[in-house]
Amino acid sequence: MRLFSGPWGELRVFADEALPPAAGGMADVSARFGVGFRPALLRFPRWAAWPEAPYVAVWPDDGVLPDLTEDAVEASDDLAGVVLAELVRHKCFVCGARFEVVRPETAIPVLGRNLARHRIVSGCPACGSDFGRSRIDGLALSQLP
16 A cells, blocks of 8 residues: 555555455456556545545556555656546446446546546447447446346
8 A cells, every 4th residue: 555645635545455444345446447447545634524535546548557565665756647536336328238437536636637648438338329328438347247
């Protein structure tokens, strides 16, 4: 686990170690979506009463995943291009296929406005309908049974 901090707060990004209960349900994020998708917990120290919020830290395809060990030396660009995302479930409005979607968090751009460096998957891969009809889009999709 690696702790990143800035004026926005603290972000704990996990490598392959066991996750705390607050990040439950995200243990296999990297296995399902790729190495650039890492479980993370965001905390705002100013508001100590707020619990840590679970997110997926997503590095862009052209980015380099930094060393996520606790004693790693922090480079200024380790979070370059990273966006925070949530795991949500969506159902295609056309065919009913269900997906787990890595949906970028755009309301709280704590790491900057980095979405332009990421590829957005848009539309339903099961039936081929576009976003306008399917309402499916995100940084990555995984079809559910």
